Amino acid sequence: MSQFDPTIDLPLAAPPARVHGRLRVPGWLVLIWQNRKSRVGMLMVASMVLLALIAPLITVAHPNDFNLLATKQAPSWHHLFGTTDQGSDIFSQVALGARRSLLLGFAAAVLATALAATLGVTAAYSGGIVDEVINFFINVFLVIPAIPLLIVISGFSKNHGMWTMVIVLAAVLWAFEARILRGQALSLKNRDFVQAARSSGEPTRRIVFAELMPNMISRIAAGFVLVFYIALLVDAGLEFLGLGDMTGTSWGVTLYWAQVNSTVLQGEWWPFFFPGAALAFTVLGLVFLLAGIDEISNPRLRTERAST
Amino acid sequence: MSALAPLEVRGLTKHFARVHAVDDVSFELRPGTVTALVGESGSGKSTVARLLARLHDPSSGSVLFEGDDVARVRRRRDVLRYRSQVQLIFQDPFDSLNPVKTVRHHIERPLRIHKIVPSRQVEERVHELLRTVGLVPPHEIAAKYPHELSGGQRQRVALARVLAVEPKVILADEPTSMLDVSIRIGILNLMTRLKQEHDIAFLFVTHGLASARYIADDVLVMYAGQIVESGPIEEVLAAPLHPYTRLLLAAVPDPAKRLQADHIEERKGLAGAAVDPADGCRFVSRCPLAIDVCSRVTPALVEARPHQSARCHVTAPERTL
């Protein structure tokens, strides 16, 4: 018996779905709101999403337009985030770029995480030939160098649009996570409750999705955030290879140009700082959100709140 | 072999690499009977339970369920049916429940998987099962998570889950050893009641002879993977044949005698006896009665008295015909 007994543990029943007027808020959302850290995180991410949504209303229409009359301007009331070497308004680039960046990062993370979790956990639980096959693919994808893979895949697809990028990113990033999740699932698989579910007659897919994965949410969510972050950074690199979508604008593109033009060396910090800060802000918000996710995933961490 | 025996085990053997966890174990479980499987840790008793629950496959030997060899069962429907009839309760009351799922989930799932009752009656049945195992009020308990319950309550949930499928056989793997002493009686009483009311065949794996005596009808004593003694429990306890059984009886704390701190000998770890076992009795290194033949020939399980068998050259010798 541990120092902390069930009688001392602070209990909370199933997260209550709150009813505000006629609105039923799901239990997990309530939990995220109640944890201070994750509430901050949620607000941070939400504000960035909001910015992306209203961007067309508050920015110039073509952020990549050159405006040679207004190049290299420091932030001012006229150009909130300053201008690039070509005179483009950085605020517009960041705000409109948010749309593409958020969508890109989110989509790539969802795809990569879904692949990694499904394949990794199934491999761990099924064992045998299934494990061998999946393991083989994980190792193959881990070993293939990312850049050549990107080039090959992009070479095959005609358009270099965003969805190609998403697929490419997921293909490159899923294997790493899959191996980690497989490891975690392996350690869970011999726990009594999994054996109990097996002996109850639960089919494999239900054990993988409904018994094992809910116990791995923390790790899966952390992997999601990691892929999101890497996806956005890789975005910048892909521009360099000419694989990106040159017509759109994203934080990665702006960062890329900032680097290419050596703006910081010239004392112009703003083309680099603002998109970078936007990226950091978003990722930080996601990381704070993870704290709330830990609570959903492990009911023992849910602490009593006076306000409830 | 009795035609009524729902579960019969013949020559069950399981080797993990060099460890002979279970060797040539045979017995049967009868409805409305509790059979205790007693032994030290490492004796193989838990492995036997897991083999019966089909969590492992045997190296050799057979498990017969209602006459049919379970190992030949491959079709999902038949495996499911077996699983619904032979259920396992685990030792660790916390680990056997999924920490992120409610009590309701745990009991609902078997009901739905085996379609015990139609969908709309599931909730009602969950409450009924909770009441059967003494967890009230059921609607409150059903909403709780495992960490909100005490060890005894969790074991009751485990029992409710197992009962949901109306099994013929329940394999209880040390269900009370991780519970407080005062709670154990409650669980044991519950098991006795279930055995009587539902005519279930229980296999009660334990290292505690006293709790075995409290609820069991028959006892099987295991050592280093083999059954060394078997018979009705009262008779075995009153007049144990095998030296190991006598050792177990002597080791249970007895307040009537103050401890004498006498001769302490070095113990070979029990692991030694079941790893690459040589011919001969596996208890020989600890046995006060050992004679020459004991280290050469493995004794067979012999029915030395009516219904009571032991595996010992000295106390239950084979009669040479």
Added chain:
Amino acid sequence: MTALMEAPVETRTSAPALLELHGLTVEYGRARAVDGVDLTVHEGEILGLAGESGCGKTTIANAVMRILRPPGRISGGSVVFRGEDLVGKSDEEMRQFRWRNVSMVFQSAMNALNPVMRVGDQFVDAMRAHERIDRKRALAQAEELLELVGIDRDRIRAYPHQLSGGMRQRVIIAIALALNPELIVLDEPTTALDVVVQREIMQQVEALKRDFGFAVLFITHDVSLLLEFADRIAIMYAGEVVESASAQKLGADPQHPYTQGLLQSFPPLSGPLERLTGIPGSPPDLRNPPSGCRFHPRCPHCKPENGSLYLRQTTERPVLRQIAQGHEVACHLVEERRA
């Protein structure tokens, strides 16, 4: 209970007090895990501390060693070892104090061994953390200690997984003895082990105690073990000591209803077999313990028909009172009967 030997154990309590707890109170946030406990361990005696999980016995052990994990903290009372109050000591002083004066064997201690270190190295580790000694001498001492606990000396080079559970437990006990402390705290040392190994371990401890003269604070939920091995026993419930007496007295004449219930939870190995009831219900939530006597919701002697007694049971906390030489009980019913 069958007739017990009349050994004069009372003489042992005339040995000087080694460890005294006065009104010790330990809190975890709003929960009082230990509430005003008085306890004494005399030189060379085995004091058993028994109770269900959550009664505070492990917390007491951790408080004595000052290893409470936050949010646990000692909020009142004193822990006096040979006249010195441990509560006021600094971290550094405690570090020096530990293992030399008092050492501890934790629950599931056999899992406390580092799986990637050889047994010998773990001895050396422990010894060098508390005194200046070179590796060679430490290893030599370790071999001696292993022999003392009945393990082959060459096992000093073994890894923990190569030893059985019982052997690992004995290694842990040997490490606890390494600096020859005056008091050893054993917290559920045999819970995960089976009956035969348990007996061997206990015999070992008894023999070592005879040779080295240390005292033992033995914490367990298994009272039957204490009845055989301990000199005195204190029963705890919901953070309080409810009864304490010599092992014989407690076994022959338990006064507190909780003690009686506990003793009746052991099915007999011989004699008639009757249906036992154990103790219905479960231990209380320590953030909100029952008013009055904490055991009253589960006590078979607490009934409204008892009038004024019932009132006392539900509103007044019973105090530990001596009812015979060396026998104390905290129970309104017992007081009423003696009045």
